[in-house]
Each structure stands twice: as structure tokens, then as C-alpha cells.
Amino acid sequence: MSTFAQRITRIWYDGEPVPWWLRLLVPAYRGLRRLHLAPYALGLRRPARIAAPVIVVGNLTAGGSGKTPLAIALAENLRLHGFRPGVVSRGYGGTETGPLLLDDVPDPRRVGDEPCVIRRRAGVEVAVGRDRARAAALLLERGVNVVIADDGLQHVALARDIEICVVDGQRRFGNGLLLPAGPLREPLARLDTIPFRVCNGGAAQAGEIPMRLVGDVAVPVQRAAATRPLDAFAGRRVHAVAAIGNPERFFLALRTHGIEVVPHAFADHHAFAPADLAFGDGLPVLMTEKDAVKCVPFAEAHHWCVPVRAELPASFFDAVIERLRAAKAR
Template sequence: MSLEKRLQEIWYGGAPVPLVLRALVPVYRGLRALHRAPYAFGWRQPQRLPVPVIVVGNITVGGTGKTPLVIVLVEALRAQGRKPGVISRGYGGSAGSPILVDSSSNAALCGDEPVLIRRATGVPVAVGRDRVAAAQLLLAASDGNEPAVDIIVADDGLQHYPLFRNVEICVIDGERRFGNGLLLPAGPLREPLARLDTLAFCVCNGGLAQAGEIPMRMVGDTAVAVGDAATRRSLHDFAGQRVHAVAGIGNPARFFALLRAAGIDAIEHAFADHYPYQPRDLDFGDGLPVLMTEKDAIKCAAFAHANLWQVPVRAELPREFFDALARERI
């Protein structure tokens, strides 16, 4: 069993926590305290930008559905007449200094999620390890005689203290929740659960939302040919068929469950989050259709075959969430 699978069993599967992992928790807690101390004690101040910042993140390791929420937030802000831009660390990409992302950007450089956001929304997107510098790059851009953005959404970054934020949103995996509830490396928590009490909104992706949480569900009902975006089929066209299901996301089981709910007989292939696909990874030797997430498809377009399909998903949240966000006066 790989280390990643072993940790998943410990964090989410009820396997006993080895003493060595428990012993490392105080080390992690201490390092986290050192990282946060300059801002907690006022020795350094987070950088305030001339526009509001909304941070969408999580307190657990791995994906929880942040990117779909960022996309729907961007669309909602634009519908309100705002001009949103997005910043991201660009996980999975090699970019160091901040760069702007466009629809043709290489995911190997920028990361898969920023490219997905840019293609899905068309708004300005910048990536960089230094999120403040990435935001300043967005602010330096212009749209004619007007600034290109008047509000910034950060994809991840709850633990990035140098950037001041006006609103913090935490996305919770409604199925896995917080696992065994322990801090890294004994559990999946980046921060203690008490951190949730400091946030403006907690969004529950799937499962049953708890008191005070905003329910969010993922909807995916269309399959799009990876090599030809104009070719589309209803996902239910694959019902009763045997297919290969490929997912390199934080929680691949969520994608596989989506396919099973559509009546599809899926052979599951789970890859690591941000996995850099090669043609051999999708060569299953039997000619069956291959269905994958939209995030995975970004890295496979160059070698897509005719039977390779992506299944885009969209986040749906109650109207009350957007109304409450508007009342934040950002």
C-alpha cells in the first residue's frame, strides 16, 4: 500500500494512528505557530489591497470543491456588475514568479485549476507562490481606461497570512468531513476545528450540511469530447455501459459516485491530485469509453483519442448564500 493510501486509511478510514505520527503533531503545531506568530502578535501586518479580497479555502489537506465554488462566485459577482479576478498558488504548476493565465496556458506551468477557472469564466487569473504579488499583477492590468478587476477571489489561501482578506469561506467535504479530527500528520487538519468559528461562511460540499453550514451540490449531466469541445452527449447516454472512470482530484470517489448515480458501470482509476498524465496512463487496451473530470482533461487534450470524454460539473448553492455574501458590503 502506498503512503498516500495508508494515510487516507488512517485519516478517514478509522485505521489506528501510529505513535510516530502522533508524536509529530506537536512539531507541526509548533511550526504552524511560528508561521502565524508575526501576524498574530502584530509584528507584521497583512498586505491590504485597494480592492476587496474573498478567500475560498479549507482546513483539511486535499481537495474539497474549492474551484467549482470559485467559478460560481465569479459568475455571481459578475452578475452584480463587479469585475472579479482570481489569484491562485497554482498547485501542480512550475511557475515561481507571478504570471497571468490565459485560455491557452499550459497547466504544467500554471497549474490545472487556474487554467480551468480561466477557461470557465474568462476573467483575469494570476498565479504565483506570492499571492500578494499575483494580486498586484492583476491590479496592474487594465480594461481600456478602467481597471481590469475591482474584486479578487483567492482560490485557496486560508493559511496564507501575508494577504489581508475581507471575507473567508471554508469548503468542507460533506462526505469525509474532518476525518479523525487530528492535526497533521496524524490527521488531515491543517488548522484546529476552532478555526471554523472565525470564518464568515462554511460551505458543505455534498453530504448533509451541519448547523450553520451552506449546502453545496455538484451537478454534472453532460459529457464533452476532450479533443473536440463542440461534441457533447448527455451523461445518461452512457447509462448501462461499462467505462473507465479517471479522476486525479482531492477526492476521486466523489466523481465515481457521480457516474454511478447516472447508471454508469465505471471501472475506477484514481490518480493523485494534480497528476501529470501521459498517454500510457489512459491506454487500457480495450476500447471502452474513458470518462474523466474537467480538471484532468486540461492535461490530456494534446493526446486525446475519440473516446475520451470530460464531465464538467457546476456548483449549486442556495440563493440565500449569495444574498448573505452581498450583505458583507465588499
């Protein structure tokens, strides 16, 4: 992670004073946001409505908060209840502008890392594209009857039936300021309009649904060896690699298993190269699943992936399905 990114993190989340020049940029961000929303507010444009209910999973802050694991858990649960879910994504970090339907072996350099993880883990149809309504149309052609939009809370061009906001339970909303002085994409008042607020880790506050990310196995990135319990690395020194919104969350999770962590934090969606993992000592390298999909071409035998699954109360899924069925009945 660059020195500038580290400083921004300290300003947003660790109480470091906000420089005057960052504060001066907040009105510019607010103005651009209002300009983007103006055609919809004035009725000049309308959000695109597709022929299936849409569930948007997003957050109010820049960076990751656990949206993708929740999207996977939703897709798996909906399928158990007889739905045919699919996922639409911008494909951030990839070169594809779309719309494009992912195949069974998608290239993360083209379609982004998170869509690849969703396709592999949930086994559902996934489409990427800047125009998410057109990408969602590809899903409907494949028989999808519920669309999950991964990271689309601020993408007003696509109409939605259910909104879910994921909150990082450790970082919360940082200093509570709008970009770039703080991490907020929208004012906190936006929370009042969102029916489901999911708290990832930490202590869930009033009105929030608790979510826990569980990672208890290590999978070889090459998939040429057997999966191991994560506890098999307890007491050992390892290199921990994370290019996610909150790398410290991954490092802390490994430490709770008694693993001695040498942390290596990269910028979110970092495009890995072999040199990034060349630590020269032969120690095991543990990384997130999102990072592993980008390292497959040059992974070595001591490179391991730690997938996580999202655990939430059954009542949350029941409430989502109830709203979903009501939306389909309209």
C-alpha cells in the same frame, strides 16, 4: 494512487488506527505552524492589503473539497451583479512561481490545473504566484475590482475581507487530528472565526450552506465531437479517471447515472502521461475537468471530460455581496 496514500486515506477517514510515528509528528507540524504565524501575531509583519476586497475560498483539510467549483460560481455570480471579479491562485502543481497573468490558452504544467479550469470556465482574469499580493496586483491592473483567492485560508500574508470554508460533506474532518496524523491543516476551532461554511454534498450541519456539484454532460477532451448527455453512457462500462482530493466522489457521481465504473484513482494534481490512459480495450474514458486540461495534448476520441457546476442557495450569494459592498464602503 500509491499504497502509502491509500493507507493515509484509511487512517484519516476510515477509522484505521493512527501509527505512533504519525502522532509524534503532530507537535512538529503545530510548532512549524506557530512559527509561521508568529511574525503576524507579534506585529512584526502585517498581511498585505490590496486596493480591492478579497474573498478567500479555502478549507481546513488537506486535499480537495470543492473549492474551485465554488470559486467559479462566485465569479460568475459577482459578474452578474456588476462586479469585475478576478481569481488569484498559488498554481499548485505547476512550475511557475509568478506572479503571472494567465492568457487564453494557459499551460497546466506551468500554472497548475485549477487555474486553467477557472480561466476557461469562468472567463475571468486569473493570476498565479507564490506571492499572492503581487499576483493580485496584476489583476487590478486589468480592471478587476474583487479578488477571489482560490485555496488561501491558511495564506495569512494576504489580507482578506471575507472567508469561506468548504467542507467535504461526505468525509467531513476525518479523524479530527492535525497533519500528519489527520487531515486538518488547522484546529477545528478555526471554524468559529469563518463567517461562511459551505458543505459540499452530504447533509449540511447547523450554520452550513449546502452546495451540490452537478455534472450531467460529457465533453470530448479533444473538443472535436459533440457534447453528450452523461446519461448516454448509462449501462455502459467505462474507465473513470480522477486525480482529485476525493476520487470516490467522482466515481459515485458517475454510478448515479447508471454507468458501470472501472475506477482509476491518482494522487491529487497528478501529472498525466499517455500511459496513464492506455487501458488497451477501447472503452470510453471519463475524467474530471481538472484532469482533462492536462490530457489535451495526447487525448483520443474516446476520452471524455465531465465538468461540474456548483449549485448553492441564492441567499448565500446575496449575503456574500452584502458583506462585499460593506467592505468596499470602508
